[in-house]
Amino acid sequence: MIKKRLFWFSKNSKVNKVTVIEHILKYGDFDDILELFKRYRKDEIQYIWFKTMADDKRFIKINLMLARVFFNMDIETDYLRKLNEKRFKISLSIKEH
Numbered sequence: 611m612i613k614k615r616l617f618w619f620s621k622n623s624k625v626n627k628v629t630v631i632e633h634i635l636k637y638g639d640f641d642d643i644l645e646l647f648k649r650y651r652k653d654e655i656q657y658i659w660f661k662t663m664a665d666d667k668r669f670i671k672i673n674l675m676l677a678r679v680f681f682n683m684d685i686e687t688d689y690l691r692k693l694n695e696k697r698f699k700i701s702l703s704i705k706e707h
Contacts, residue, residue, distance in 0.1 A: 631658045635676060636669060647680065656681050 625633075627650070634646045635655070646655060659676060663669050677683040 627654075628658055628662070631655055632662045635659055636663060636672070643676075643680065652681075 631646065631650060631654070634642050635658075638646070659673075659681070664673055664677075666673070674685070677685050
């Protein structure tokens with residue numbers, strides 16, 4: 611069972627699927643993540659992970675573990691850092707115009 615402590619911000623309101631998946635990946639323990647994969651499709655979880663947190667340097671260790679263990683990706687830490695650099699360059703070039 612996924613623990614209510616992971617959703618301290620919701621105060622009995624409904625939380626959408628993206629928020630549920632993102633928060634469990636970020637703040638859940640290993641058992642919470644296993645439960646997540648029982649409730650949602652792997653491709654859904656991976657897509658949300660990639661869009662919301664894969665390039666976030668604050669979660670580099672968890673992202674590496676998720677990529678290797680749950681998404682069967684053969685990657686190094688440098689790959690995730692490069693994602694962040696690419697997105698930073700894109701947003702920087704947009705702001706310059």
